[in-house]
Amino acid sequence: MAKEAYIITGASKGIGFEWSRQLNEQGHQVIGIARTKPENWPDDNFLAFDLTKLDAIEDIMGQALKWISKDTETIVLVNNAGTIEPIGFAHTNDTAQVSQSIVLNLTAPMLLCGAFIAQLKDRSSHKKIINISSGAGRKAYEGWSAYCAGKAGLDHFSSCLDAENADVKVVSVAPGIIDTGMQEKIRQSEAADFPLLEKFLHYKENGLLSSPEETAAMLMDMTQRPDFNKLPTILDIRNLPAIGEGQLE
Template sequence: MKVYVVTGASKGIGFELAKQLSGAGHFVIGIARTESKIDGVKFIKADLSETEKLESLTNEIIAAAPQHAVSFTLINNAGMVNPIGIIGSVNAEEITNAIAVNLTAPMIISNAFISKLKDSNVSKRIVNISSGAGRNAYEGWGTYCATKAGIDHFSRVVAIEQLNAQHPVDIVSIAPGIIDTGMQEIIRASKEEAFPLLDKFIEYKEQGLLSSAQQTAQKLISFMENEDFKEVGSIVDIRNY
């Protein structure tokens, strides 16, 4: 049985990933602050901003997996776009919280995941959900851009390190495109002085240019099932597949 761990599994892409993977017969563990009922998904309630608890959380995740697992895939999906604002006007506590959820948490969980499974000779993968914001600079998204750039570069480093591992973990940081989720609602509710590109993102919605969470999850699952991470490289955009 294939095991998938999905953070941020209560809504958006994470919810759809957990739902579709479970529906395909895989063993899915969903991590979120609020539990959502999905048939076949084991939910573990956790706040990823509480970074001091994440190593023990990862141990709990691995312990919950079936003994006969043939593969483990960790999908670091949880993320937040706030705080939105021009640097110099942003709340310091919100910056700290966003860095914890978007960058520190996936780093700690990935570290514990690799450590816990280092002697396991099964297929092991880490999929970090990134963003074009990690590869381009957008006014008003200083924190979000920085954290996604960080997860991209972290993925590059891990990919290099795992070349020397006895039982390596494959890793990819993938940008899923612009998706019609709660994150987009937050963006559209911001003020233009905080996010100068506001009108552009409103147009995305009005012109029907946003992908659905369901469609995006389908593409991501197809990518995970059909692509060799070592061949595609550690930095990927789903729109190229």
């Protein structure tokens, strides 16, 4: 039996997949959630699910938790799924794309967190929630209004959730700039829609992007820190306090 179990959304690619793979190598149980299951999924358990189907989120969480043994010591929810689209100025963005952005980046994680806490209320396991945020939630970027708004909301929701639940530690962490499919979409955008396009092209051309493997390893180390419960709720993976520095909020 694995001592730790992880439920990870957006697990089919990028840091979600790489984190799942590394956890599996450590012997932990991983339950992936994404629209499609990758051929090389490292664990037995995967739920093919579209997170925009909000009415089914409670049920999908119930299915995931059924796979986790009652005596598992630590259960972790990782809200990693998200979208950068639409890229464009707020007054030009498509209504449906804005709505879907908020659903994927904010509403679905909120409901997943609620279902996770409600359905585990009678379990004595240690409970952790990791919400993958972004520096864009803490700084304004022209052309990313929907993404910035969703991630800012996720940060503040995480602070509320952490305050409400003494038995659940919640962290909203910015993972840095990573060489994933999201970065590809950014580089394919138009300068008229995203004025910082050249800067992001420069990141790629000059090898300044972190790899999913490196980032996943850092996130895994953060989650397994002995002082995890004392970490600030709002974090940047590139600027973590040293172990033992205590609560800095």
